Amino acid sequence: MLHQLSWMVGGQQGEGIDPTGSILSKALNRQGYFIYGYRHFSSRIKGGHSNYKVRISTKPRLSNADALDMLVAFDQETIDLNARELKPGGLILGDSKFKPSVDRNDVQLLHIPLTEIAEELGSRIMKNMVAIGATTAILGIDPSIFTDMIKKQFARKGDKIVQANLEAIRKGAESAKEQLNPKTDFTLAPADGKSRLLMMGNDAISLGAMAAGCRVMPAYPITPASDIMESLVKRLPEIGGVVLQTEDEIAAVITAIGASYAGARAMTATSGPGLSLMMEAIGLSGMTETPLVIVDTQRGGPSTGLPTKNEQSDLNTVLYGSHGEIPRIVLAPSTAEECFYDTVHAFNYAEQYQCPVILMTDLALSLALQTVEQLDYSQVKISRGKLLSDEEVAALTDENGYFPRYADSPDGISPRAMPGQKGGIHYVTGVEHNEIGRPLEGTANREKMMKKRMRKLENVQLPNSLITREKDDAEWLIVGFGSTRGPIEEAREQLAADGIPTSHLHIRVLAPFPTQSVKDVLSRYERVLVVENNATGQLAAQLRQYVGDISTIYSQTKFNGDPYYPSEITEHVKELMAHGNSQRLSYVR
């Protein structure tokens, strides 16, 4: 009996790979299994190999498995490309015309007439239902778990279609049972049956934006961020908001700044190339102290790079991009659940600190389906910072009828009025300005206003900046951000099983950098390994910059477009223990 199983379906893009993976994921999630579903796709609409991995487990998993247990092949190419990922004794399901993998005689090919059954029932496309039926039968799960879903999903298409799909599932299950070698046990241990959610990071961000009161969302389509716009356009208008597909990313971000200046909660979402176009506007937000929320769903760069593949290489860009110097906040959630709560925080911070807030995810976090515990709406608190009421605004108006929008204050944050408020008239400019917003280039004013702006975040450490899992006897501390959380957690389990206890630090707020807290954690370890999906070790460089006097910082990087497999981290730690590291970054003592 298995407590976790890794399954993959592969075929040509456009062949129904996604629905196959997501229907299976949803049904098993409802049974109380923990799901992690990762899509592997290329930058084209139809054709080309595509696959969908589903991790099914009785405990939380946020990573692809090191090896596959089962592979559903919709074409021969899927077998040729992916059979190497199967465990010894693994299973391939596919049409009878498919040939076994040439280099894997230790895996079994189970001929399930996926296409034949589907065609008999009326349409080739139903082979995904046949495959799902076969899969669940092998896992020892009653295929009736799909009945309600199928009825709902195809209700509009009529009873005939519903019945055909249910029949496809039943026949798939039957065929698998007939042929399964009883010596192989792929039976899944029962799940806890608890009701949880299943969503992508992008879904969680959309939900978070709705909950946080976002009402204006201008954006330009880009992978892997587009889903955020697409899901908000379904929901925002009915509660009075607006989603606008703009002519480009510059338009998106400045329209958001305009809406935010006018008092709405506004957000845009993009990925690396779009973020680059938004850089001038991020400076404008910082200089004019206009709240702004930008989601950057990182993908492979530079330039168009790997648009459908995972990478974490925008870190330097979000931390340092735009000209001049501005205060900014960078949040990096590592799970879909954190994506939800951090989106709410992003809107609050943007208004509380009156500066740009970048919520940074990566493709693996944005697009992977994962099981999420029920979201707690009571934790959603909307705080608008120093946005004043009409009475408060009127009380601050000067004799000339102007509102001191950039009034100096100990915390650097000035009271804010919005257009339409009586007595709130003020002037906002990206040019250096005085307290009432008038352009002023004088040296004394420049210093005063720069200090005022930078003071906002100077000594701030935002709550929940770090996630730490520490073991008393650990020599190693593994550090990461974003989607590497799952692989790191699982690598630690593997290392612990081999008698190597490790600790884990995941950094969730990258600006303002939680220097003191990170220092405190790092000071407890002889060796630190920073794991990240980029080539130059951008997070490791951050650590070196802020806590350079601590121990030895090693770096592990991966930039081939795939997220980490847990074993890659496990092996790297063992390698370091045996031989040291050629990629060691600093040795500052």
Add this chain to the structure above:
Amino acid sequence: MATVKDFRTSVKPNWCPGCGDFSVLAALQRAAANLDLDPSQMAIVSGIGCSGRISGYLKAYGFHGVHGRALLAAQGIKMANRDLTVIAAGGDGDGFAIGTNHTIHAMRRNIDITYIVMDNQVYGLTKGQTSPRSTQGFKTKSTPDGSLEREISPLQLALASGVTFLAQGFSGSTKELTKLIEAGIQHKGFSMINVFSPCVTYNKINTYDWFKENIVSLEDDPDYDPSSREMAMQKVMSTNELCTSIIYQEQRPSYTELLPNANHKPIVKQELELGEERFQELVAEFA
């Protein structure tokens, strides 16, 4: 009743003496007063350059952003609060070079804002380089042998882009300009007013006198019908774009009127809390 004084600030504009932009500011202030607008219900957004300073000289909520992007912030403001009167203003560089894309899209979107272009056919604040409106052959610091490129035709561009209100004015005729701005603000939808606003320092060709000699007002033509896009296009072409007055106007629902949220309160006046019940409905999709 509002007066011009209500829209005046104590700030002295940093425009050169004789700059056409003074008249644009005066006409805008006069138009706002004539329409009895409330300065606190008005937002003016501008880009960068001499023209960009205008948002600081009008008593209203002023936003001086980045080069070429005034229309974007203006549209964001209007979406957030459709009760506000929103004016965008900028130069010909702003509107027809760096921001051409946004100009075209704002026109096809037909969002209810008024866009005033101060067209002086040269780059002033960067000290006299060629602009997309400089006539072919125009000699500047960046085109010492004369500009090789043809000038942009703002009026044809606007008509082709689906503008619902198009006017052209001249800084030498403040009275006419005031009327055009009033009509633009009253128009429900996107209104563009291109204003010949001479640069007395860097443009020695397209001067006040030159415009006086070359422009014709369509008001002098009793047969002109501004509701015909075809006639407008013909007139614009036959006068080589040197005509003033309302050139074209049509009534078409504006962007904010077409939005599914048109029945709701303006966004900035809405409750932000989603409520537990609505939240659970949204979450149910992921169960």
